[in-house]
Amino acid sequence: xxxxxxxxxxxxxxxxxxxxxxxGMVFLVVNEATFFxxxxxxxxxxxxxxxxxxxxxxxxxxxxxxxxxxxxLISSGTMVWAERGxxxxxxxxxxxxxxxxxxxxxxxxxxxxxxxxxxMFTPQSDVYGSLFFxxxxxxxxxxxxxxxxxxxxxxxxxxxxxxxxxxxxVSNVALYWHFVDVVWLFVFASLYIAPRLA
Amino acid sequence: MAxxxxxxxxxxxxxxxxxxxxxxIGGMLSTVDHxxxxxxxxxxxxxxxxxxxxxxxxxxAQLIHSNLRLVSPEVYNQLYSMHGVTMMFxxxxxxxxxxxxxxxxxxxxxxxxAVPRLNALSYWIFLASGIFLYSSFLVGQAPNDxxxxxxxxxxxxxxxxxxxxxxxxxxxxxxxxxxxxAINFIVTFFKLRAPGMSVNRVPIIMWxxxxxxxxxxxxxSSLTVACIYLFFERRFGxxxxxxxxxxxxxxxxxLFWILAHPWVYVVVLPxxxxxxxxxxxxxxxxxxxxxxxxxxxVATGILGFGVWVHHMFATGLSEMSLSxxxxxxxxxxIPSAVAVFAWIATIWTxxxxxxxxxxxxxxFIILFVIGGxxxxxxxxxxxxxxxxxxxxxxxxxxxxxxxxxxFPVVGGLYYWLPKMTGRMLSERLGKWNFWVMFVGFNLGFFxxxxxxxxxxxxxxxxxxxxxxxxTANLITSIGAYLFAVGVLLFVINFFxxxxxxxVAGPDPWRGPSLEWSTSSPxxxxxxxxxxxxxxxxxxxxxxxxxxxAGKEPSQLDxxxxxxxxxxxxxxxxxxxxxxxxxQMPSDSYWPFLLAxxxxxxxxxxxxxxxxxxxxxxxxxxxxxxxxxxxxREERELAMREEAAA
Numbered sequence: 001x002x003x004x005x006x007x008x009x010x011x012x013x014x015x016x017x018x019x020x021x022x023x024g025m026v027f028l029v030v031n032e033a034t035f036f037x038x039x040x041x042x043x044x045x046x047x048x049x050x051x052x053x054x055x056x057x058x059x060x061x062x063x064x065x066x067x068x069x070x071x072x073l074i075s076s077g078t079m080v081w082a083e084r085g086x087x088x089x090x091x092x093x094x095x096x097x098x099x100x101x102x103x104x105x106x107x108x109x110x111x112x113x114x115x116x117x118x119x120m121f122t123p124q125s126d127v128y129g130s131l132f133f134x135x136x137x138x139x140x141x142x143x144x145x146x147x148x149x150x151x152x153x154x155x156x157x158x159x160x161x162x163x164x165x166x167x168x169x170v171s172n173v174a175l176y177w178h179f180v181d182v183v184w185l186f187v188f189a190s191l192y193i194a195p196r197l198a
Numbered sequence: 199m200a201x202x203x204x205x206x207x208x209x210x211x212x213x214x215x216x217x218x219x220x221x222x223i224g225g226m227l228s229t230v231d232h233x234x235x236x237x238x239x240x241x242x243x244x245x246x247x248x249x250x251x252x253x254x255x256x257x258x259a260q261l262i263h264s265n266l267r268l269v270s271p272e273v274y275n276q277l278y279s280m281h282g283v284t285m286m287f288x289x290x291x292x293x294x295x296x297x298x299x300x301x302x303x304x305x306x307x308x309x310x311x312a313v314p315r316l317n318a319l320s321y322w323i324f325l326a327s328g329i330f331l332y333s334s335f336l337v338g339q340a341p342n343d344x345x346x347x348x349x350x351x352x353x354x355x356x357x358x359x360x361x362x363x364x365x366x367x368x369x370x371x372x373x374x375x376x377x378x379x380a381i382n383f384i385v386t387f388f389k390l391r392a393p394g395m396s397v398n399r400v401p402i403i404m405w406x407x408x409x410x411x412x413x414x415x416x417x418x419s420s421l422t423v424a425c426i427y428l429f430f431e432r433r434f435g436x437x438x439x440x441x442x443x444x445x446x447x448x449x450x451x452x453l454f455w456i457l458a459h460p461w462v463y464v465v466v467l468p469x470x471x472x473x474x475x476x477x478x479x480x481x482x483x484x485x486x487x488x489x490x491x492x493x494x495x496v497a498t499g500i501l502g503f504g505v506w507v508h509h510m511f512a513t514g515l516s517e518m519s520l521s522x523x524x525x526x527x528x529x530x531x532i533p534s535a536v537a538v539f540a541w542i543a544t545i546w547t548x549x550x551x552x553x554x555x556x557x558x559x560x561x562f563i564i565l566f567v568i569g570g571x572x573x574x575x576x577x578x579x580x581x582x583x584x585x586x587x588x589x590x591x592x593x594x595x596x597x598x599x600x601x602x603x604x605f606p607v608v609g610g611l612y613y614w615l616p617k618m619t620g621r622m623l624s625e626r627l628g629k630w631n632f633w634v635m636f637v638g639f640n641l642g643f644f645x646x647x648x649x650x651x652x653x654x655x656x657x658x659x660x661x662x663x664x665x666x667x668x669t670a671n672l673i674t675s676i677g678a679y680l681f682a683v684g685v686l687l688f689v690i691n692f693f694x695x696x697x698x699x700x701v702a703g704p705d706p707w708r709g710p711s712l713e714w715s716t717s718s719p720x721x722x723x724x725x726x727x728x729x730x731x732x733x734x735x736x737x738x739x740x741x742x743x744x745x746x747a748g749k750e751p752s753q754l755d756x757x758x759x760x761x762x763x764x765x766x767x768x769x770x771x772x773x774x775x776x777x778x779x780x781q782m783p784s785d786s787y788w789p790f791l792l793a794x795x796x797x798x799x800x801x802x803x804x805x806x807x808x809x810x811x812x813x814x815x816x817x818x819x820x821x822x823x824x825x826x827x828x829x830r831e832e833r834e835l836a837m838r839e840e841a842a843a
Binding site for chain 2: 006008010012020023024027028030031032035037038042046049056108124125126129131134149152161163165166169
């Protein structure tokens with residue numbers, strides 16, 4: 001490309017892979033992923049050195065956690081559906097998709113709260129309790145952050161801010177939401193499934 | 199309109215109006231200009247260097263002779279802890295962020311960093327977390343468990359004050375700044391290089407900072423997790439490090455060193471980049487082995503993740519793990535040696551000009567070799583057992599960190615300050631500056647190896663006479679004060695240059711890279727036209743030669759002007775092919791307000807005053823929403839575009 005063409009022919013703004021904000025979100029997600037990697041590293045480190053049974057109170061129940069995992073996975077699907085909608089300029093689909101995603105995410109948090117209430121141990125009882133509540137708690141905090149982001153773009157979606165060409169904020173929130181879901185799979189596999197395999 | 203012709207004064211005026219930050223307090227708090235942010239980083243981290251230096255000076259006064267009692271053991275603990283925290287976290291890394299923030303857009307022919315508001319945020323949080331950490335002195339409860347804060351000493355039963363709460367919260371707070379800054383560097387590296395500037399044409403400092411930034415993204419969370427555990431355990435009675443409840447004190451050490459070893463490379467790789475970029479200018483030839491030096495930089499960063507256990511050789515780990523990490527630590531000497539030979543070869547085959555900046559770089563090479571050798575020997579496990587927690591290690595860490603960080607930094611300032619201020623520093627005072635620092639440094643820190651081998655443990659507030667340590671300590675203290683005088687000479691030279699220094703002009707050193715193609719100091723928009731780059735040393739190209747060789751020359755004075763708003767060119771990640779004209783954000787108060795909200799929140803957590811936590815949290819939320827909510831112009835632009843489509 002000649003230098004003359006740079007000023008005249010290039011798109012006036014970066015979209016998709018060219019958008020700086022999108023790249024910022026990608027690396028934020030990588031950073032948050034390493035945060036969870038170190039949380040889980042601590043868990044396995046302590047577990048491997050534990051004397052006696054691990055977890056001390058037996059493997060955590062799946063009665064709530066398994067359905068909750070499915071709820072979160074479905075919410076990723078509805079987020080994809082919403083984002084695909086706005087790429088075709090379908091405002092309604094974006095709004096409804098975001099709303100359903102929000103409700104599913106909120107349901108996840110409520111069920112998580114119920115599971116917390118059923119626990120026979122506390123963060124203070126022993127190292128397992130501290131790790132369990134800290135790891136799942138930070139995941140929950142990330143879900144709440146995702147819900148707040150969702151709320152933010154939802155308000156903008158109802159105000160009609162997004163178009164088929166300009167919806168970077170939606171893409172960023174969707175990326176973050178998928179991250180929160182994927183990282184839950186790792187947390188779920190480590191805290192709920194792994195002890196059953198041992 | 200965008201034009202190709204060399205820019206006219208009218209164009210300069212227009213660009214200035216677009217990019218200039220208004221004067222006054224409003225502009226100060228809202229600016230996103232990378233040059234202002236870079237200078238703030240440099241000045242602030244230099245202030246922390248002086249504060250850390252004062253702490254060191256008090257300690258050296260206490261140790262100048264046996265049985266002295268200038269300060270109490272408790273105060274001494276706080277002094278060495280804050281000295282370490284300050285130098286490692288508040289000086290060594292931020293000062294390099296200062297260089298990179300100031301220089302990067304100038305080095306790559308861009309008008310700003312990729313995410314300018316995050317850039318401003320990262321500075322404000324750095325400042326706020328520094329204030330947070332230093333406010334601990336006001337209540338007499340500064341961190342007191344060393345900069346690596348080993349559990350279980352750091353736990354509440356053994357250390358009941360606020361000291362380690364300050365540490366845990368302060369480092370989590372600072373980590374936000376560092377992370378945000380790292381993301382900004384990575385995105386800038388891959389998206390904003392001038393057209394034609396492929397990745398094999400960037401100055402080496404960019405490889406250094408890129409590697410450091412990637413290392414930060416992958417390792418900093420480890421320290422954050424460790425500090426969060428520490429805070430939860432201290433404040434809420436949880437059990438991560440407490441063996442009585444199944445916790446693991448060694449977990450702290452693992453998490454800490456998984457970050458803190460790569461951190462060594464975070465604070466040296468960009469500085470080594472400075473060396474690789476300054477030496478060619480004064481050797482009057484391109485760097486020997488550019489590709490190998492760039493690869494060595496990246497390789498060091500990667501290997502740096504596999505050696506953290508060498509800080510834990512004396513903790514009783516299995517022999518297998520000791521052998522593995524010992525060997526890995528020795529391997530890391532290879533890329534370092536590659537860089538050293540490249541520098542020596544560049545000087546050897548060049549025609550060196552012995553300026554002050556060059557002296558600092560050459561001095562650095564010597565110190566780097568000494569610090570490297572004392573590092574390689576401690577990678578040998580039996581030797582490490584002998585010197586663990588002695589002054590030998592203290593000597594080593596100072597050779598590495600002062601040698602590889604402070605010397606290139608001061609040399610780099612002699613090189614680039616004329617660009618930043620438009621004035622030259624005094625070369626005559628500069629030569630004194632170098633020699634006083636160099637002699638003082640070696641006099642101060644070399645004897646530490648000896649006192650360490652004689653068995654002197656680190657972190658003791660005083661020592662009895664008759665152990666044979668007195669002479670070495672006396673020399674160390676004298677050397678340390680001489681070194682401090684050297685740093686003072688630099689500060690004097692800086693202020694002298696601002697008033698009396700010779701006017702630098704755009705290119706006082708006949709430098710090779712793009713920053714020398716614009717005025718000193720550069721205008722708010724950096725470059726009147728976006729340059730096109732065809733070699734690693736665009737300012738040294740001879741167009742006739744390139745044309746004979748059938749290669750296109752770089753174009754520095756002709757190109758797109760982009761004067762329709764805050765715009766710069768976005769290019770492809772590897773080849774630097776132009777992809778888009780990017781709209782850059784304007785000045786904003788949100789970064790400052792957000793950092794302030796976080797400060798309130800962290801003080802609330804510390805006290806603890808939950809009302810402050812809520813106020814800070816709500817402030818945080820408001821700032822994020824205000825920051826991200828589109829302005830009317832942005833919405834109108836979207837609508838116009840939609841109508842056009």
